[in-house]
Amino acid sequence: MAPVKVFGPAASTNVARVLVCLEEVGAEYELVDIDFPGKGHKRPEHLARNPFGQVPAFQDGDLILFESRAIAKYVLRKYKSEQVDLLRESNLEEAAMVDIWTEVEIHQYHPALSPIVLECFIYPTLRGLPTNQRIVDESLVKAKKVLEIYEAHLSKHKYLAGDFVSFADLNHFACTFYLMDATPYASLFNSYPHVKAWWEDLMSRPSMKKLGVHLCNPTRT
Secondary structure: OOOEEEEOOOOOHHHHHHHHHHHHHOOOEEEEOOOOOOOHHHOHHHHOOOOOOOOOEEEEOOEEEEOHHHHHHHHHHHOOOOOOOOOOOOOHHHHHHHHHHHHHHHHHHHHHHHHHHHHHHHHHHHOOOOOOHHHHHHHHHHHHHHHHHHHHHHOOOOOOOOOOOOHHHHOOHHHHHHHHHHOOOHHHHHHOHHHHHHHHHHHOOHHHHHHHHHHHOOOOO
């Protein structure tokens, strides 16, 4: 059987969301780079995979998917095993907790932290644009409020959905990695010891160590 294909640069946070899930389940996959500077994501062949002209896109035989979180869930369902069950769908309560903290990442965590990454790293490094410190400062205020809630929650649970690693945790990988590795604000987590311990635990996982190498050397947005 041919390996699944992921279309997009490994340094993309959305592509990395899919790749970390593939690595966690041990699936064979092929990463097909997209030429962003050359507008490869807007060419007809890619628009046929993702009509919005974004990354990633995903192919499994005749099946074509887009939207990173949907792709990631497909991967975790397809390759679920007794050893690797990151959605916990066999347990209604655990699955609900995974869903809650997946939604929290989408609506609270990512909107608060991603502007810091964009302004301090993506825009100046990859696009040659100056950092808008006003946006950074406003985002830091929002991030601290979100991290206070994470700190309280993680003081009672080792991971977000409970005492087990899940998609809810993996979902935070790329944005948090860039915040900690590529911006001046890694010390932000020092004020939240349970959050910091959670993150260090996640970064000890082989999947994240491997993909961190690609995130450390991004060449495209």
